[in-house]
Amino acid sequence: xxxVLVLTTGGTIEKVxxxxxxxxxxxxxxxxxxxxxxxxxxxxxxxxxxxxxxxSLDFTDDDRMVILTAVQEASxxxxxxxxxxxxxxxxxxxxxxxxxxxxVVLTGAMRPYSFGRSDASFNxxxxxxxxxxxxxxxxxxxxxxxxxxxxxxxxxxxxxxxLGGGL
Numbered sequence: 001x002x003x004v005l006v007l008t009t010g011g012t013i014e015k016v017x018x019x020x021x022x023x024x025x026x027x028x029x030x031x032x033x034x035x036x037x038x039x040x041x042x043x044x045x046x047x048x049x050x051x052x053x054x055x056s057l058d059f060t061d062d063d064r065m066v067i068l069t070a071v072q073e074a075s076x077x078x079x080x081x082x083x084x085x086x087x088x089x090x091x092x093x094x095x096x097x098x099x100x101x102x103x104v105v106l107t108g109a110m111r112p113y114s115f116g117r118s119d120a121s122f123n124x125x126x127x128x129x130x131x132x133x134x135x136x137x138x139x140x141x142x143x144x145x146x147x148x149x150x151x152x153x154x155x156x157x158x159x160x161x162x163l164g165g166g167l
Contacts, residue, residue: 001045001132002076002077002078002131002132003045003047003075003076003077003078004045004046004047004076004078004079004080004128004131004132005046005047005048005049005074005076005078005079005080006034006038006046006047006048006049006079006080006081006082006124006128007049007050007051007067007070007071007074007079007080007081007082008032008034008048008049008050008051008052008053008082009051009052009053009054009056009059009063009067009081009082009083009084010052010053010054010055010056010082010083010084011054011055011056011082011083011084011085011086011088011108011109012024012084012085012108012109012110012111012112013033013034013082013084013107013108013109013112013113013118013120013123013124014027014032014033014034014053014082014112014113015033015112015114024112032048032050032053032082033112033113033114033120034048034082034113034124035048036113037113037120037121037124038124040121041121041124041125043125043128046080046128047076049070051066051067051070052066054084055084055086056083056084056085056086056087056088056091056108057084057086057087059084059087059090059091061094064091064094064095067081067091067095068094068095068098068099071095071099071102071104072098072099072100074102076102077101077102077103077136078102078103078105078131078132079102079103079104079105079131080104080105080106080107080124080127080128080131081104081105081106081107082106082107082108082124083106083107083108084108085108085109085110085142085154085161086154088106088108088140088142088152088154089140089149089152089153089154091106092106092138092139092140092149092152093138093149093150093152095138095149096137096138096149096150099136099137099138100136101136102136103130103131103132103134103135103136103137103139104131104137104138104139105127105128105130105131105134105138105139105140105141105146106127106138106139106140106141106152107123107124107126107127107140107141107142108120108123108142109123110159110160119142119143122144123141123142123143126141126144126146127141130146134146137149139152140152140161142160142161143160143161143162145161145162147161
């Protein structure tokens with residue numbers, strides 16, 4: 001078994017209901033939702049590091065460089081990045097060919113983990129397994145499918161990742 005590091009960046013998977021604005025936001029001063037997800041899934045072997053809490057639609061290449069640097073500096077060879085679905089494909093392609101001998105898997109959720117009927121746990125579980133068994137490279141794991149960075153694409157009409165085919 002390979003050690004796995006989960007890097008959190010924000011996105012829908014991390015969002016909670018903000019009772020003040022009556023919208024979605026990130027929990028202020030609290031731990032990442034991914035920490036609870038891993039705990040409730042009894043996944044105690046994965047390390048966790050919070051990089052940022054941003055909506056991926058607000059990501060810049062500077063944010064992507066933060067992710068790349070964290071990947072390159074990690075001692076683990078298997079890395080999962082929780083990421084918003086809006087620009088997940090863009091970040092995957094940004095990271096491609098720059099991660100060396102590491103396996104990097106991006107994942108997220110179409111519905112926040114803090115809400116009922118979220119796909120967060122399913123996607124995170126798939127990503128953690130994929131990071132341990134796929135060869136070095138950059139992938140996205142969503143909706144039960146693994147996509148290489150070049151194939152990763154969100155189908156906004158269907159509300160899933162399915163264009164370009166899975167591995």
